[in-house]
Amino acid sequence: MALWVQKYGGSSVADAACMMNVADRIRRARDEGHQLVVVVSAMGDATDDLIELARQVNPDPDPREMDMLLATGEQVSIAILTMALHRVGVPAISLTGPQAGIFAESVHLKGRILDVRPKRIWEALRENKVVIVAGFQGLDSKDDIVTLGRGGSDMTAVALAWALKADRCQFFKDVTGVFTADPRVVPDARKLDEISYDEMLELASMGAAVLQSRAVEFAKAYGVPLEVRSSFEDRPGTLVREEVDAMEKIVVRGLAADKKQAKVTLLKVPDRPGIAASIFTAVSKANVNVDMIVLNVSAQGQLADLSFTVPEGDLKTALEAVRKVVPEVDSAGVTHDADIAKVSIVGVGMRSHSGIAARMFSALARQGIDIQMISTSEIKISVVISKPQADDAVRALHREFRLDRGPEPAAPAPRRRRRR
Amino acid sequence: MALWVQKYGGSSVADAACMMNVADRIRRARDEGHQLVVVVSAMGDATDDLIELARQVNPDPDPREMDMLLATGEQVSIAILTMALHRVGVPAISLTGPQAGIFAESVHLKGRILDVRPKRIWEALRENKVVIVAGFQGLDSKDDIVTLGRGGSDMTAVALAWALKADRCQFFKDVTGVFTADPRVVPDARKLDEISYDEMLELASMGAAVLQSRAVEFAKAYGVPLEVRSSFEDRPGTLVREEVDAMEKIVVRGLAADKKQAKVTLLKVPDRPGIAASIFTAVSKANVNVDMIVLNVSAQGQLADLSFTVPEGDLKTALEAVRKVVPEVDSAGVTHDADIAKVSIVGVGMRSHSGIAARMFSALARQGIDIQMISTSEIKISVVISKPQADDAVRALHREFRLDRGPEPAAPAPRRRRRR
Numbered sequence: 001m002a003l004w005v006q007k008y009g010g011s012s013v014a015d016a017a018c019m020m021n022v023a024d025r026i027r028r029a030r031d032e033g034h035q036l037v038v039v040v041s042a043m044g045d046a047t048d049d050l051i052e053l054a055r056q057v058n059p060d061p062d063p064r065e066m067d068m069l070l071a072t073g074e075q076v077s078i079a080i081l082t083m084a085l086h087r088v089g090v091p092a093i094s095l096t097g098p099q100a101g102i103f104a105e106s107v108h109l110k111g112r113i114l115d116v117r118p119k120r121i122w123e124a125l126r127e128n129k130v131v132i133v134a135g136f137q138g139l140d141s142k143d144d145i146v147t148l149g150r151g152g153s154d155m156t157a158v159a160l161a162w163a164l165k166a167d168r169c170q171f172f173k174d175v176t177g178v179f180t181a182d183p184r185v186v187p188d189a190r191k192l193d194e195i196s197y198d199e200m201l202e203l204a205s206m207g208a209a210v211l212q213s214r215a216v217e218f219a220k221a222y223g224v225p226l227e228v229r230s231s232f233e234d235r236p237g238t239l240v241r242e243e244v245d246a247m248e249k250i251v252v253r254g255l256a257a258d259k260k261q262a263k264v265t266l267l268k269v270p271d272r273p274g275i276a277a278s279i280f281t282a283v284s285k286a287n288v289n290v291d292m293i294v295l296n297v298s299a300q301g302q303l304a305d306l307s308f309t310v311p312e313g314d315l316k317t318a319l320e321a322v323r324k325v326v327p328e329v330d331s332a333g334v335t336h337d338a339d340i341a342k343v344s345i346v347g348v349g350m351r352s353h354s355g356i357a358a359r360m361f362s363a364l365a366r367q368g369i370d371i372q373m374i375s376t377s378e379i380k381i382s383v384v385i386s387k388p389q390a391d392d393a394v395r396a397l398h399r400e401f402r403l404d405r406g407p408e409p410a411a412p413a414p415r416r417r418r419r420r
Numbered sequence: 421m422a423l424w425v426q427k428y429g430g431s432s433v434a435d436a437a438c439m440m441n442v443a444d445r446i447r448r449a450r451d452e453g454h455q456l457v458v459v460v461s462a463m464g465d466a467t468d469d470l471i472e473l474a475r476q477v478n479p480d481p482d483p484r485e486m487d488m489l490l491a492t493g494e495q496v497s498i499a500i501l502t503m504a505l506h507r508v509g510v511p512a513i514s515l516t517g518p519q520a521g522i523f524a525e526s527v528h529l530k531g532r533i534l535d536v537r538p539k540r541i542w543e544a545l546r547e548n549k550v551v552i553v554a555g556f557q558g559l560d561s562k563d564d565i566v567t568l569g570r571g572g573s574d575m576t577a578v579a580l581a582w583a584l585k586a587d588r589c590q591f592f593k594d595v596t597g598v599f600t601a602d603p604r605v606v607p608d609a610r611k612l613d614e615i616s617y618d619e620m621l622e623l624a625s626m627g628a629a630v631l632q633s634r635a636v637e638f639a640k641a642y643g644v645p646l647e648v649r650s651s652f653e654d655r656p657g658t659l660v661r662e663e664v665d666a667m668e669k670i671v672v673r674g675l676a677a678d679k680k681q682a683k684v685t686l687l688k689v690p691d692r693p694g695i696a697a698s699i700f701t702a703v704s705k706a707n708v709n710v711d712m713i714v715l716n717v718s719a720q721g722q723l724a725d726l727s728f729t730v731p732e733g734d735l736k737t738a739l740e741a742v743r744k745v746v747p748e749v750d751s752a753g754v755t756h757d758a759d760i761a762k763v764s765i766v767g768v769g770m771r772s773h774s775g776i777a778a779r780m781f782s783a784l785a786r787q788g789i790d791i792q793m794i795s796t797s798e799i800k801i802s803v804v805i806s807k808p809q810a811d812d813a814v815r816a817l818h819r820e821f822r823l824d825r826g827p828e829p830a831a832p833a834p835r836r837r838r839r840r
Binding site: 016019020023050053054056057058061062064065066068069071072075076078079080082083084086087093094096099120143144 | 495516
């Protein structure tokens with residue numbers, strides 16, 4: 001008998017009919033003999049509706065009160081799902097985050113989980129009950145409710161799976177798993193049977209956001225096996241797990257395009273210590289998250305352009321912040337471009353295979369696609385190109401790396417796999 | 421500086437505009453120098469909407485899960501009202517029932533308050549904050565949320581007023597106070613400036629339900645001064661307080677009609693010990709609350725009819741229960757009548773004034789109104805009449821006892837006031 005943690009997102013529990021569907025799925029998993037702890041998000045648009053209600057009385061609501069408000073969304077979900085389970089004959093009990101023993105730091109709207117003490121969960125499991133836990137919420141040291149920020153329910157599920165030493169942590173989504181590319185763009189995109197944590201992280205941080213990065217990072221750190229699968233179809237999904245040697249045979253696991261980025265360029269920045277620090281301190285103070293940064297100084301003491309990308313919606317704020325430091329850093333000026341996309345290929349096999357970047361750039365060149373920025377990590381290569389060419393680029397790369405065909409046979413690895 | 425507990429019902433906080441109105445009222449009370457603890461119900465129809473959602477997944481939801489669900493209604497209210505207060509510049513903090521230290525027995529959907537340990541309320545008051553508390557909910561010994569049943573928010577307010585030794589417990593309603601009769605029926609019905617707990621109880625149990633009986637009983641037992649006033653107008657309401665001698669000068673304080681009752685009659689019941697017990701045990705087991713009971717055996721060993729009234733909606737259940745015991749008690753059969761109304765006059769002055777019943781019955785007779793049942797208590801006389809005549813009866817009695825004119829001059833009391 002295995003212990004599984006399952007997590008259902010808002011679209012999986014959007015209304016009473018969805019709830020009955022989820023209840024039925026839980027019932028079947030239980031009939032197979034598994035012990036189940038189920039984490040749920042708020043129903044459908046419930047959280048957005050609560051935020052709208054708050055704005056009607058206060059455009060700048062207090063974070064503590066916002067948490068008090070938002071936590072009700074998940075509390076409604078757990079009660080309704082538990083009632084639905086009773087309806088189909090499954091003994092079940094609902095627990096709020098605090099009741100489930102989720103303790104969080106006292107930072108409202110974005111608390112991090114500090115500890116999990118699942119005493120009541122164990123008690124309920126011993127009574128042969130399915131335990132339904134409210135995601136996205138915990139208790140702080142002041143006995144106040146704290147929500148866990150974007151993707152907080154994923155975090156709840158992984159933390160519980162860790163604390164309970166669950167055999168698997170399953171995420172039920174409106175997709176059937178993790179794909180080699182966005183199936184809406186690449187019709188022959190293929191569902192992956194497995195993927196490493198690192199690959200998943202690179203994909204998650206890139207708009208193919210199936211799971212929240214924080215949850216994947218935590219799972220990687222503590223070795224919690226994850227599975228992404230569909231809440232509407234009954235088929236195996238994608239396993240996210242520790243990297244194994246066999247994984248290296250796959251050079252490129254998948255690719256993704258992020259069309260919601262904008263590029264900012266500081267022209268002719270002098271090569272002087274502290275310049276980059278000044279610029280990114282200013283941007284950071286404006287609460288803008290910078291993604292790619294590219295600087296290429298050709299020779300010491302030369303002037304060079306410095307480019308970086310930010311979320312599209314933060315472009316205006318980022319430009320304001322940067323313009324203030326232009327005189328200070330002696331830059332010749334600032335340009336920007338919101339009409340860009342970032343396209344990335346990801347795979348742990350890249351560590352042991354050379355020539356991947358060259359193949360990527362050649363494939364793009366053959367499509368007449370100009371590359372504006374390049375950034376690489378050990379298992380990822382990202383390029384910034386013109387946004388209208390993004391879908392073409394994704395299709396070309398999907399073909400180039402034969403992602404439609406499953407594992408590409410790789411040449412024997414010329415060197416031992418490195419660890420970071 | 422006085423400490424006031426205020427309670428706002430669902431219609432007073434139905435939407436964002438109502439919330440701003442309540443926030444403004446609280447701000448003004450605070451500007452006058454009062455410390456405030458405010459209890460709120462769920463917004464408008466929120467509770468009904470949650471019940472409907474539950475029914476969609478389970479027609480017979482588990483009480484514990486229902487409490488988990490329903491408690492969110494008040495939690496939304498306290499967060500929104502607190503945000504509205506911040507908007508108008510009032511420092512405030514919201515507390516759930518459990519956070520406010522409301523401890524209840526572990527009976528879901530109708531828990532009774534066992535204890536109030538308002539540590540966090542005192543802390544917040546010391547920080548000069550207005551404290552917004554979720555009504556209708558408490559924590560049981562299992563760390564589960566329990567709701568307090570119908571009128572539970574009134575109960576929360578009175579219990580807090582008691583625990584905090586508040587100077588007053590104010591109830592903001594969609595009426596301006598307690599009236600001598602229903603103003604929709606009697607156009608010259610008059611708002612009462614004060615009323616005793618006992619009078620209020622007799623009125624509350626009769627459909628003039630301005631405050632929940634349990635809350636009034638608790639207030640009476642612990643001497644918590646209550647005030648009923650309008651949440652929309654800024655005028656003094658009705659004070660509910662300990663009876664004082666002066667109150668006895670008012671013979672009839674007010675009157676009320678309850679049109680939602682039905683009458684059940686067992687015909688020719690033999691006069692034998694244990695008969696009434698059999699009948700009402702059967703009715704009670706069917707979970708039907710009996711209101712009036714009238715039995716009048718003319719001579720020992722004779723047959724007599726036994727009549728009682730029940731809430732209209734429980735008539736079918738009551739009849740089923742009674743029909744089962746008809747053979748056992750040797751009754752000649754059962755009749756029923758749903759077309760009745762109970763009309764009552766209430767006043768502590770009745771204790772020391774005779775002839776009130778006679779005046780009541782005469783006034784009704786002059787209107788051609790036939791009396792079917794009579795029941796009296798020390799401070800109340802109730803009659804059951806035909807429902808279509810109820811409004812006429814109320815108007816005739818309002819005139820008879822000159823309730824439109826304010827305190828009726830009473831003859832010098834012929835005897836000392838009795839205590840029960």
